Amino acid sequence: MNVFEELQRGNVDVLKDKLMTLDSEFCFECDGCGRCCRNQDTILLSPRDIYNVAKSLHLTMKQVIERYTDVYIGRNSRVPVVHLLEGPNKACPFLKGNQCSVHAAKPVVCALYPLGRIYIDGSGSARYFLQDTNCGKHTKRYTVRSWLATFGIPEQDIYFQQWSQVLSEWGNFIRHAEERAVPAPVCWLFWNELYIWLYEKYDMNQDFTTQFERNMNVLSRSKLYYEAYFASPST
């Protein structure tokens, strides 16, 4: 069972008994076989992942999205999703030999492996779990905290919380609009606005976090405006 696929289907129960604390221990040592970078079709990229990859390849985020990803509306999330495409031989397009060619900028989901991370609405913080693995060695002992530190991933990643929150709020808003039979072209306007401010409105010469926070403020304001519009008696 693929935990991420189950989570995308909305099945949070799949994590029962799997959630870890920052002090939970696990044993793992990657042997560099590259198998997790092949036949892997569940890598979703967040804006920060795309920004980091774009920066490392001297491209814009739009160019990275056009060359290496597929964008679609998540069946359950109801928001635009950016999904890493498979390259030749069903391998990640960034895999060269058995090495990641964007190692220093690789998506956080790759850096976290074998851990997975989710943000559960209302919990106020990121939660971690150990994915089912049948690779590598089990010779080195880590805590969740020490694994995150190894890869420079903040324990409480404010960005990840904001990002998850915005997706959840917009997903609820669009789901509600669809249930009220808002015409499809209007939903496409929402998706287009969401996509542009989530993934495209970034200047590669400026700091990511400042631009991300500005974009999230824009999206919060526009969602409030739409909610007020649909709540007005004349609509």
Ligand code: SF4
């Ligand atoms: S981005 Fe790098 S680590 Fe992640 S799947 Fe691709 S090659 Fe592997």
Ligand code: SF4
């Ligand atoms: S994480 Fe596992 S599958 Fe991926 S390269 Fe390391 S040992 Fe191989």
